Structure formats: structure tokens, C-alpha cells
Amino acid sequence: MQIYRAERDGRLIWRGVGSFAVLRRPADRGPGFGPLRWVDRQWYVVVMVAGLAVFFVAAVVVAVLCRVFGQPPAVYLSVLLLVYVLGVLTDQVTPAVRGLRSLVREAPRPDQVAAEQLPYEQWAMVLCHHEDGSRPALLLNEVAARLNALAGPDVALACPRKGITTRHMRAVVAKWADALPVEHEEPEVSVRLPRRLPPRTHRVVESGAFFFVYLAVMALLLASASYLVAGWESAACGSRCGNRPASWSTAFEWIGYRVLFQNPPDLVPGTGYARLTGLLVAVVTLPTTLLMAVACARYFVRYLRTRQEAHAALMAAALGRDRVLLLVATDVELEAALRRARATRDAVDYSAGHPVFRLGVIGGADVLLARVGPGVTSPVSTAYSLPELIANWKPQFVIMLGICFGLREEKQSLGDVIVGLRLQTLNMRVGETEVRQRGEVVAAGHRLFERFVAAEDPAAFKVWRGLLLSWDVLVDSASLRAWMKASFPDAEGGEMEGAAVRAATVREFVECIVVKGICDWGFGKNPDAQQLAAANAASLVFDVVESGAFLRG
Known part of the structure; x- marks a missing residue:
């Protein structure tokens, strides 16, 4: 029923019997109304009501069978019905028992709290089944695309672990959606961040079962009081008790009336102990229950607030991560970045148009990788691609990494790395008698500047920090290179895309470095x-x- 409803709503991603997933809206909200939608939303209520209805109908059938076939067949059917009803009731009572256990056990882990709340306040992948261990990313890519089509690019996706059917797929999804900062190896829920990170707009409202613990204890006390009253009365009246509450059932009836400050018309206790017990029940039970209801409500509100604050902090940490966009311009650079990130091309996300590799949370930051065209003039170059990437993904930092040429061969070696703390853009004014440089020198973003200055140099190669030339010209000329070295004696090397990166990021107040x-x-x-x-x-x-x-x- 639920899969059929998901297919009707467009929330079913179906690649075959061995590979499919089901999405659910926040709090199962959705447009329109109909019988199937109501059944889907109220599934547990439907199961409970249907179970009770089957029980009562079956009771009638059993009664008829007893008359027609005798007792043995009816007894067997009764046992089967009892097993069925107990199974239904157990399934429905389990969440309540789990809630009661939460009151006495140790505080739940943040990911357990998130697993209870996130599927109701965020879009959730409530079912994910993938049998073939090869290429699970194809299913997850379709999930991301369908989520973008249904909800837009601004929503996170919660992925409860219990909704994923295979161990291998659980590990894949945990890496695919790894935004929650949890230390547990197998978190109960994982979250995939959206392209844009909106503020959380609603909170979950929960109810608890603590008050029902008090009611159960009070019912036990009243039952015990009924037992005592029946004992006192039966001992006093012997075999001629008449209208006195001398049995447990009549005593319990009398106690029930006393809870509401009433006396049953046909029951009158004769012992002082029973009358005193009735007075105490009348004076204590109802007022205490009301006071306890208020106290438990306030306690549980504080309990919920504590859990929600922890959950809010967890989500704020996830949605408040800095996002780092890495840019490369050639296949060699792309393969090197993917290899270092231990990622594959299956991690690509096409939902925003320009392909982006979502590398996950690394060092506490959400890291993306995109390839742009070399230079600054072609339609796929950095100058045209990066503004689109910034608009769709909203990074705080952009790092252009790749290859360049060196200008200080007397001290540098092939494989050394240049960090462009300053960038000299080359923009020539060519006249009849002179060539004048009109480009400007710009500094890297100050946070990026600080981080790459403070970084420890690797042992395998040297890192040169300083001025880097940027010119939309592929330099493969000894004479041109000699002119550049003579004209810019402080430059460490030169490359082609840095100027475009700087131009695209400065208007959006995004820091960059090459x-x-x-x-x-x-x-x-x-x-x-x-x-x-x-x-x-x-x-x-x-x-x-x-x-x-x-x-x-």
C-alpha cells in the first residue's frame, strides 16, 4: 500500500525489483487528500483498528463454528486468532514500551534522537533496497535527482538506517549522506546536505508516555486497595455480606466510585478501615492525579526541550558547515583530486546543471569538486562556469588546484607546489613602441591565506608561497617565459585560470586561492x-x- 502510494506521488525511485527507494515528505505532508493518502498517513491506526475488527468478526465466526462443528475446530481457530491479535498488539505497543524505557535508560545518543525526529521534519528516504553490490551510486543519483524535482535544491535528505535493507548499502548511504557530526560507526540516521543550506524553519513537537506510567501505578494501587477492602469486609460480615463490598470486584467498583467522590447506590462498607480507605482514595487520588499530570507535563516539556536543543545543535552543526569548492581544469587534475579524496566518478551530482562531485564531509567541511574548462574565454571556462557553481552551491571558499609552470628553476623542482598568496593578472596594452602591463595584484582571501601559511609542508616536495602570474595564454615558449621572469622578478610561476576565479568570487564575497x-x-x-x-x-x-x-x- 505504501509503495503504491509513493509511486502515485512520484516518491518511488524504481530501477527494478532489486534496486529501488522510497522518499517521504516532512511529517508526511503532501498536496491533496484521498482515501489512499489517509490510509498511508494513518497506517498504524488502520492496522490496529483492522486487527480489532478482525478479532470481533472472528469471535462471531468462532461462536457459530462451535454450534456447527463442535469445540475442537473452534479452539484451534481461537488459538490462531489469539496469536494474530497478540502480534498486532505487540507491534503497536512496542513504540510505547520503547518510550517508557527511554525514561529510565541512559540518555540517547544524538544520532538516535535525530533518527526519531528527522524523518518527520525533513524529507526522508524511508526505504532503500539494492541487492547488487555494484554501482549503488546509480540508485542514489536518481534519489538525489528525484528529491530535487519534488522539493527543490534547498532541502536536506534524512536516511534512517533501519530503512536500508542490506549491510553494504548501509555503508554506502552512510558515506553518501555524512553531514551529521556523529562519532558512532553505524549512526541510526545520516543526512545528505542540500545544494543551498537554508535555516531550519520548524521544530518537531513530541508527546510522551510518562504520565501513563503514573496511571498504571495508580491503577495497581487502587487494585491493591480493593483487595484490602474486600478482605476487611468479608472478614467482618462472614457469609452474610449483602450489599457490602466483600468481593474484589464489588470492592473495586466501590473504589472507582470513591475516586469520583461518589458512593454506589447498592454498596455500603461496614468496617472503619474500608471507610477510611474510601476517604483517602477520594481525597488523594483525583487531586494527586491532576497535580501529577501538570508536573509530568512540565517535566516532559523540559525533557523534550533538552533533546530538541541537542538535536538542533546537531542539525546546526550539519547545516552550518563551511562549504569548500575545489576547481580543476584538466583530466589529469581531476583524476589526481579524486584519487586523493578516495572517491570515484560515481559521486557526481548533475542536479544543478554543472556536474559536481560531492566528496562528503572532510575535516568538518562539506567538500565539492568541479571541473571547469581551461583558460577564461571558452563557454565552459572558469569565467563562465564558476558563477553558476557559486549561485547553485553557495560555497564559502573556492580553491583552484592543478598544474602550472615554474619561473625559478634554480631553486624549484618539478613537482613542487606554488601557493598563490598573491595573484598578478596579466593584461597587456600593446603600443607601437611599448608593451605596458595593466593587470593588478590581488591577495588571496585572508582566511585561506592564513590557513595555507600555517599549513605544515609535506616531506615529499617543497611548497613555495608567494606571487603567481595568471594569464589566459598557454605558455610554451622559452623567450616568452624569459620575458615574464625578467618582468616579474618576485613571481614563483604562472598559470591560466586564477584571474577568472578571482573575478567570479570577488562579487559574491567568496574567498579564493590558487x-x-x-x-x-x-x-x-x-x-x-x-x-x-x-x-x-x-x-x-x-x-x-x-x-x-x-x-x-
Whole structure:
């Protein structure tokens, strides 16, 4: 029923019997109303009512069978019905028992609290089944695309562990949706962040079962009082008790009337102990119950507030993470970044148009990776792609990493990494008699500047921090390179995309920096050195990210 309803709503992602998932709206809200939607929302109520209805109908059938076939068949059917009803009741009572246990057990873990609340306040993947261990990312990519189509790019997706059917898929989903800062190896729920991080707009309202514990204890006390009253009365009246509450059933009836300050018309106790007990029941039970109801309500409100504050802090930590966007411009650079992140191309997200690899939470930051075209003039270049990426994903930091050429071969080596703390953009005015440089020198974002200055240098290569030239020209000329070295004596090297990165980020108040490995000296391109340089640049960037440099405290 629920899968059929999900298919009608467009919430079923179906790749076959062995691979499918079901999404659910927050608090199961949705447009329109109908019998199927009501049944889906009130499923547990329907099961309970249906179970009781089956029980009563079956009781009538059993009574008829007793008359027609005799007792043995009816007894067997009665046993089967009893087992069925007990199963239904157990399934319905289990959440209440779990709630009662929560009052005496140790405080639940944050992820257990989130598992109870998130599926009702966020979109949730309540069922995920994938039998084939190969390429589970295909199903998850369709889940992300369907969520974007149904709810837009601003919603998080909760993934309860109990809704995932296989152990392998649980591990895949936990890595795919890893926004919650929990330390448990197998969290009860994981969260996949949206492209844009909106503020939380509603809180969950819960009810508790603590008051029912008091009612159960009070019922036990009243039953015990009834037993005492019946004993006193039967001992006093012997075999001629008449209208005195001398049996447990009549005593319990009399006690029930006394709870409401009433006396039953046909029951009158004769002993002083019974009358005193009735007076105490009348004076104590109802007022105490009202006071206890108020006290328990206030206590449980405080209990809920504590849990919700912990949950709110957990979600604030998830939705308040800094987002770091890594940019590369060539296949060599992309493969080096994916290899260092231990990710594959299956992690790609197409929901915002431009493909983005969601690398997950690394060092406390949500890390994305995107490839743009080289240079600044083509339609897929950084100048055109990065504004779209910033608009859709809202990063706080942009890091351009990859390969460049070095200008200080007397001290530098192939594979060394240049961190562009300052960027010199080249913009030439060419006249008849002179060539004048009109570009400006800009500094990297101050937070990125500080983090890459403070980073520890790897032992495998050297890191050069300083001025980096940026020009939309592929330099492969010894004479041009010599002119650049002479004209900019402080420059450590040169590359092609940094100026476009700076231009796209400055208007959006996003910090940027360029980190690139030296693959040549501006002439004589070396493919082998490109792989080494790209790998070293990626290594330095991920070392900084993994160190917690972007963890918001």
C-alpha cells in the first residue's frame, strides 16, 4: 500500500525489483487528500483498528463454528486468532514500551534522537533496497535527482538506517549522506546536505508516555486497595455480606466510585478501615492525579526541550558547515583530486546543471569538486562556469588546484607546489613602441591565506608561497617565459585560470586561492611531470582540509 502510494506521488525511485527507494515528505505532508493518502498517513491506526475488527468478526465466526462443528475446530481457530491479535498488539505497543524505557535508560545518543525526529521534519528516504553490490551510486543519483524535482535544491535528505535493507548499502548511504557530526560507526540516521543550506524553519513537537506510567501505578494501587477492602469486609460480615463490598470486584467498583467522590447506590462498607480507605482514595487520588499530570507535563516539556536543543545543535552543526569548492581544469587534475579524496566518478551530482562531485564531509567541511574548462574565454571556462557553481552551491571558499609552470628553476623542482598568496593578472596594452602591463595584484582571501601559511609542508616536495602570474595564454615558449621572469622578478610561476576565479568570487564575497604544482618551466611540456604536479597539489590541499582548517567552531 505504501509503495503504491509513493509511486502515485512520484516518491518511488524504481530501477527494478532489486534496486529501488522510497522518499517521504516532512511529517508526511503532501498536496491533496484521498482515501489512499489517509490510509498511508494513518497506517498504524488502520492496522490496529483492522486487527480489532478482525478479532470481533472472528469471535462471531468462532461462536457459530462451535454450534456447527463442535469445540475442537473452534479452539484451534481461537488459538490462531489469539496469536494474530497478540502480534498486532505487540507491534503497536512496542513504540510505547520503547518510550517508557527511554525514561529510565541512559540518555540517547544524538544520532538516535535525530533518527526519531528527522524523518518527520525533513524529507526522508524511508526505504532503500539494492541487492547488487555494484554501482549503488546509480540508485542514489536518481534519489538525489528525484528529491530535487519534488522539493527543490534547498532541502536536506534524512536516511534512517533501519530503512536500508542490506549491510553494504548501509555503508554506502552512510558515506553518501555524512553531514551529521556523529562519532558512532553505524549512526541510526545520516543526512545528505542540500545544494543551498537554508535555516531550519520548524521544530518537531513530541508527546510522551510518562504520565501513563503514573496511571498504571495508580491503577495497581487502587487494585491493591480493593483487595484490602474486600478482605476487611468479608472478614467482618462472614457469609452474610449483602450489599457490602466483600468481593474484589464489588470492592473495586466501590473504589472507582470513591475516586469520583461518589458512593454506589447498592454498596455500603461496614468496617472503619474500608471507610477510611474510601476517604483517602477520594481525597488523594483525583487531586494527586491532576497535580501529577501538570508536573509530568512540565517535566516532559523540559525533557523534550533538552533533546530538541541537542538535536538542533546537531542539525546546526550539519547545516552550518563551511562549504569548500575545489576547481580543476584538466583530466589529469581531476583524476589526481579524486584519487586523493578516495572517491570515484560515481559521486557526481548533475542536479544543478554543472556536474559536481560531492566528496562528503572532510575535516568538518562539506567538500565539492568541479571541473571547469581551461583558460577564461571558452563557454565552459572558469569565467563562465564558476558563477553558476557559486549561485547553485553557495560555497564559502573556492580553491583552484592543478598544474602550472615554474619561473625559478634554480631553486624549484618539478613537482613542487606554488601557493598563490598573491595573484598578478596579466593584461597587456600593446603600443607601437611599448608593451605596458595593466593587470593588478590581488591577495588571496585572508582566511585561506592564513590557513595555507600555517599549513605544515609535506616531506615529499617543497611548497613555495608567494606571487603567481595568471594569464589566459598557454605558455610554451622559452623567450616568452624569459620575458615574464625578467618582468616579474618576485613571481614563483604562472598559470591560466586564477584571474577568472578571482573575478567570479570577488562579487559574491567568496574567498579564493590558487594552489598548483610545477609541471614544467614554461616550455617543453612533460606529461609525466603533470601527473606528479597535480598529485602533489591535490595532496597539499586535502592535507589542509583534513586538518580541520575549515571546521567552523
